[in-house]
Amino acid sequence: VSAERTVPFLTVVGELTIQTAAEQKAALMALLDSADEVEVLLEDVTELDTAGLQVLLLAKREATQLGKTLRLVSANRIVMDVLNIAHLSTDLDAATATRPLEEIDR
């Protein structure tokens, strides 16, 4: 939990995979319920698979449907790598082109 954050947020720690997808889904939904603008911090994700990505996509879509804002922030290399494969931006919109892997390595 960081004090710099001005909106309610959730930090995903550890893996965001089929193993944890159910609880992460519940956590994300709860987060969405809490405010109109929320952030999900992805810097401490150690593993992200299709199930995890799917939960993020769900949360994002749910937010849009509710007229709320959900931002994915500080995605680490592991997350960017997966988004890159799926050709998605951090907004979870379709990325226009494949970015070479090197670029992600900031």
Place this chain on the structure above:
Amino acid sequence: MNYEEELRSALDTFVVEGRELLEDMESSLLGLELESAPSEAINAVFRAAHTIKGSSGLFGLNHMVRFTHVVESVLDRLRNNEISVSSDLVGALLPCRDYLGVLIEGLAGGRLEQTEEEAVQAEGLLAVLHPYLHDPAQTPGVGTEGTGEGIGEGTGEGAGADGMPELPGRRRVHLSLAFGPDCLRSGMDPLAFVRYLSTFGDVVSLTTLCDLLPDASQMDPECCYLDFEVTLDSDEPLSVLAEVFDFVRDDSRICVVGAESSLAGWVELVESSGELAEPITQILFDTAAVNRDEFARALLERRQGIGRDGEPVAALRAEAEPVQVAGPAGQAGQVGQAGPSGPTGQSDAASAVALIGRQAPAPAVENRPKTAAGRPAAGRPAAETATRESRSIRIDAPRLDRLIDVVGELVIAGASAGLKAAHHRDEALVVALGEVMRLVEEVRDSALQLRMVPIGTTFSRFQRVVRDISTDLGKEVNLVISGGDTEVDKALVEQIGDPLTHLVRNSMDHGIESAETRVARGKPARGTLRLNAFHDSGSIVIEVSDGGGGIDPERVLAKAIDRGLVDPGAVLSDQEVYALIFEPGFSTAEAVSNLSGRGVGLDVVKRNVTALRGTIDIESRLGEGCTMRIRLPLTLAIIDGFLVGVGGATFVVPLDRVIECVELPPSTDVRDFMGLRGEVLPFIRLRSLFTIVGERPRRENVVVVEYAGMKIGLVVDTLVGEFQTVIKPLGRIFGHVRGIGGSTILGNGDVALIIDVPMLVRHYGDRQSGGQLAAGARE
């Protein structure tokens, strides 16, 4: 299956398809000159060439791609009315088609490279085509310098999105990956597959579709809802790419489609994608792999064809409508970068038609009504073709044979049960079994129907035969085909080709006179040969008629006497004289020509037809022409038989030969004939013919059979009744046995022999001469 095997099986499919396409191509080429509006035929030829090019590209058969590309370019110009149909052009294209046939047969034999000889041949053929290419700038890769460049261009849909020519080995592939809902739970990570896939080439575009993701409340986080649409440029064959997904294939929908695939392939992809049809369609358009107009038309027509209207394609419908109305003006709706590349970027309705119906099976194209369809109207038959394509299944012949074999056994078993039930006089059982038998018979008929193919495919081969022979003989002959949709057992179709070829050659060589003679006789200089087929009471009748000189009975008779086939003093009817031309070693032609006249041919025809349980007869009018009529049973597998008993043995007489059954008059003990309504009926005692031991019963029966207009009686002990039966050929060891056409197994497990009626009738003829001598000695 390892990679080698997969390639092998894919190649086999290509070979089969290639043969069909070439057949199609040939018949269309031959039709070009005859039709007043040949656009449909041109499209059919183009389609065939294009598909062969595309498929050979998939297998990296670059020599074939290169060659077909030139052919296709010529056809494309033809299609765009830049050049016109001429006898010379058809004459130049036909050998190209033959050359492709040689290559494909080479493939069938496992030869992927062309031989030196073939390479030289290709050069020669392409040189002939060269004048038709006219403007070399438009067709890169012409002739010898071709490197596969420009492939896919000129078709408006093949090449890369940005007009980049695709390298021969590298192709654009679209993969539609909808992983099964349970894949996550079973430890499969779709993203891992996608990641792995990207090692096979360059991912051009990838879209993650989450349209199937349900509402948050219903969403099961352990269930997979995502769909990935990937466009990939890869050197790998489609099969290798598809193999990536072998682990998840079972409950997933994985579609791998090459960018050069036919429109039908795309339609299939979209149609199989269920709720995702709309977004996927959009993606296909966006990645420029598919032309919007053509696709919309194909999809719409397919849906209308299947009667599944009202699917979520409202947007497509709106776009398709003006195309259908406007026809050739449909360019307006064009989308994507596919258009500007290639000389035929303009996709008019005609090319849409060409693309939609591309992989149509040959017979479907054959049978399409050949009305002089203008371009806007050409959409209808194409729609039908597309529909048929989606409805037909290719089945291995052995599987079908197995089914028919089993159905045959079922018929026998059913008949056996019926006999037993009748024996027990159990009325209810008999009725129930009657119903079962009715259904079994229905199954049998449907199963046999599966083997039925229209004879038109065989007939259309003769366009080429006639054309070639006309050239050889210097006679002008038109071939008129009718009854091409008459259906006949596939096995028969395969075996009737050779006899028919002989008859056609014979008619053209001996029947149709030279142009001068024809004119002198007041006939049109161009002769006409007719091939006709129709069903007639359980048989198929195939006629070869020519409007030629007819058969001169006197000349035939003189020749026969000369050859020692007939005694000089013999008096023969015209029919009998005509039949002489089927005798071995008979030929009336004064000059032995290249084709016929060597005295081999017609006797072979007769033998082949007889072997198929068929008959052949001749109708001729001197000076007016001649008709050879082949009559064949519809199927070779099952016959309706008439079961008779002699002593302990049972025989089956083919029912279609049986005229009637009468009781043997008591006073015929020593005679070989009896009176039947004022006529003399000669008969054969099966008991003595087959030397069956045992007492003769008090009353005997006569089964009257007919063959070739001749009636004879077969004397038997008992008449058992009708019996459907599967013919099982006699083993080779019984090959010399005369009078028996095969065997069958009865319901009680006994073997019954099937009487070969034609053989017996002939046997009677032989005996008659011998018999008279014996009678003379007795008197």
